[in-house]
Amino acid sequence: MLPKRKASQELGKGLPDGFWDGVSKETKKFREELPLGPVRFDMPFATSGATKRSHGEVSGGPDAVSGTDDDEHECKKIESFFHHGRTEALDPSLVQPTTPLEAQNNILHVSAIGKQYQMDVKDFNIRTRDNQIRAKDHQIAQLSSEVDFQDRQIGAVAAEFQAMGDKLASKDWALAKMSNTIANRDQEIFEKGQQIQQMGASLKEQDTEIRTLFNELKSKEAEIASLRKQRIVDRILLWLQRWLGRTSVKASAITFPLLQMPGEIRNRIYHCALVSRRPIDFWPIVSYSSETAFDHTGIDHTTVLFQQLKEINVHLLLVSRQVYKETVGILYGCNRFRFSDRRGWTVLNGWLTHINLNCNLLTNISVAYPDWASTELMSSGQPFADRHPRESEEMRTIVRRFGGAIIDSPAGPSTNPFLAFDRARDMLRALSNLNSFSFVLPHDVHILAPWTERAAKTLGPGDETVPFTSAGERRSGGGPTRSFIFIHRHYTMPRRSLHRDLDDDTVMGRNHLVALCQLHGATVKTASYGARGDKVSYIVDGGEDAYNVDVPEYIEKRAAGIGSVLKPLGAAKRLLGYK
Incomplete structure (x- = not known):
């Protein structure tokens, strides 16, 4: 927009001196009289067309004058610088078009002051509208610059959006690549799991074999230990035979003299056979x-x-009553x-x-x-x-x-x-x-x-x-x-x-x-x-x-003597009344 001083100079060209001072005074006067609305200038003309062109509204100085359409025969009395109290219609000759010479020299040959006044008002309105048009053009230019700025911003945002789209596409591609990698890893893990299961199955078989071999080894060791014990028993028997001076073992080949052996040795034999x-x-x-x-x-x-x-050899208990009594405690007590x-x-x-x-x-x-x-x-x-x-x-x-x-x-x-x-x-x-x-x-x-x-x-x-x-x-x-x-x-x-x-x-x-x-x-x-x-x-x-469990020491039972036989007889005799 033009500065106020420059606008005043542009609008003041061709006007008499003190024109704008009068306008300011009149505007101030009308504002004091009508504080609730803009100042309106109504000037009656001879024709309706002239009236429509001359009606206008002034608000805020000469830069804010705009034309309005009112009733063509409306006349309002306003005592102002432009209107000197005249209410009669203008002479029709005042609204006739000027000749080319008048337009070229900007000289109006009129016979009355009214025509000159009318032309001054028309020139003022035209300049006012020109200024308004310039102001609108300036606003349009500003809006155009803003639109250009917004277009540039939109272009920048579109470019950024495009860059983000490209980045997102690259991320999607990387994610797809990672998904393929994860799928491959899952497949590898699954294959490794199957291999581990196969190895576990083989380890189970090997563990079973090892446990079986270990148990066989333990049984063999137990057999060896029992054989060693038998060798000890055999040596003891051989030593007893030599000590007793026996030279023939023909009878022992048929029957084993178990009951003739010491009680400790018999208990040891019972333990090996029954536990x-x-x-x-x-x-x-x-x-x-x-x-x-x-x-x-x-x-x-x-x-x-x-x-x-x-x-265990449970049939040993069936050898004899004495063997049963000697072995039953070992069978049930040591197992x-x-x-x-x-x-x-x-x-x-x-x-x-x-x-x-x-x-x-x-x-x-x-x-x-x-x-x-x-x-x-x-x-x-x-x-x-x-x-x-x-x-x-x-x-x-x-x-x-x-x-x-x-x-x-x-x-x-x-x-x-x-x-x-x-x-x-x-x-x-x-x-x-x-x-x-x-x-x-x-x-x-x-x-x-x-x-x-x-x-x-x-x-x-x-x-x-x-x-x-x-x-x-x-x-x-x-x-x-x-x-x-x-x-x-x-x-x-x-x-x-x-x-x-x-x-x-x-x-x-x-x-x-x-x-x-x-x-x-x-x-x-x-x-x-x-x-x-x-x-x-x-x-x-x-x-x-x-x-x-310790096997109790074997106690040899003494043979029944004559005293043990007579004691029951004595008790029976006393019960029958004999002394």
């Missing part, structure tokens, strides 16, 4: 994994038991007996009933954790034989070999977990020589909290009736040494069962039972399932405790 290096498990664990215990084709509880009994699998209390009940009074010779027993304290009993109403036919048949076969006992008969062992536990527990309480008692808990045993306290007190100091001695007094220590053996889950076995994590000690109830064991003086041990070559259900971590 097994491994625990004798009458109800072993056979149904967990193909790589542990004995779970493979053709192997069941009966087969495993018969394999274990082959290591470790297990009933590791579930429902082992039924087999234990049948076995204790079968051996009768000899059960008082037992010193070491391990039995499975009671079913009623570890499993939710299902009230299906079906007998045990209907629910588990194969297991029931195996149990009947084993119990039948104990002496013809019939399961679930009035005098036989019961498959009811409560009855079997109560009967066998009462028998164990009466065993005065029982030194060690263990509960066996496989990895999937869910221990029920309401019965944990009762199980932890079984045969312990907190039990209601602990074993008594023959004198009717409690044994020192209040009962046998008790332990709870927790068997770890083998890695080939499933980890979850019935929506429970079998490795979670809290969920399975093991933590609570361990706390109660410590409270009631029981020892906690861990074990792992035995392999087929081990021929045992489980192996205690750290090895079995040292267990070597």
Whole structure:
């Protein structure tokens, strides 16, 4: 826009001196009279066209004059510099077009002052509109420059957006490349995993072979040790023969003079023949994994038991009555007996009933954790034989070999977990020589909290009736040494069962039972399932405790003399009244 001073100079050309001073005074006067609106100049002309061209509105000086359309016959009296109170219409001759000469010389030949005044007003309006047009042009130029600036900004933003698009495309390409790399790595990891599984399978086979060879080595070493012991016995016999001066051994080739040997040597022979290096498990664990215990084709509880009994010579007890009396204590007192699998209390009940009074010779027993304290009993109403036919048949076969006992008969062992536990527990309480008692808990045993306290007190100091001695007094220590053996889950076995994590000690109830064991003086041990070559259900971590029951020294019985024969006769005579 033009400066105010320059605009005044441009507008003041061709006007009389003091024109703008008068305009300012008149404008100020009208503003004071009409403060709420712009000043409006209305001048009547002879024709409607002249009126439309001359009507205008002035606001804020000469730069803000714009034309308006009003009624062509409207006349308003305004006493101003432009209007001297004249209200009559102008002479029509004043609005006639000028001649070319007048337009060229800018000279109006009029006869009256009105025409000259009219032309001055028209020139003022024209200049005012020209100034407005210039101002609009300036605004348009500014807006054009702003539009150009905005266009440049839009161009810059578009370029930046294009750059971001290119960058995003490069990122997408890099991401696709990384995805392909990850897919390749996943494939490699999968292949490596398969290789690891194959290597693990081969390692399992090698481990099984190594364990088998190790067990064979142990058996060979045991055989060598037994042979060495036999050599010692043979040397002792040879020395005795030489000392006694016997020159012929023809009779010994037919019969072995066992009863003629010293009692200590006979006890040693009995120990080698009747004591097994491994625990004798009458109800072993056979149904967990193909790589542990004995779970493979053709192997069941009966087969495993018969394999274990082959290591001892139980027929030695049938030689004579004297040999039976000398060997029965070694057979039951020096061996470790297990009933590791579930429902082992039924087999234990049948076995204790079968051996009768000899059960008082037992010193070491391990039995499975009671079913009623570890499993939710299902009230299906079906007998045990209907629910588990194969297991029931195996149990009947084993119990039948104990002496013809019939399961679930009035005098036989019961498959009811409560009855079997109560009967066998009462028998164990009466065993005065029982030194060690263990509960066996496989990895999937869910221990029920309401019965944990009762199980932890079984045969312990907190039990209601602990074993008594023959004198009717409690044994020192209040009962046998008790332990709870927790068997770890083998890695080939499933980890979850019935929506429970079998490795979670809290969920399975093991933590609570361990706390109660410590409270009631029981020892906690861990074990792992035995392999087929081990021929045992489980192996205690750290090895079995040292267990070597001393065989009591043999005491020779003196022959019955005449005094021993006459004493009963004297008693009979006194009963009959003879003196």
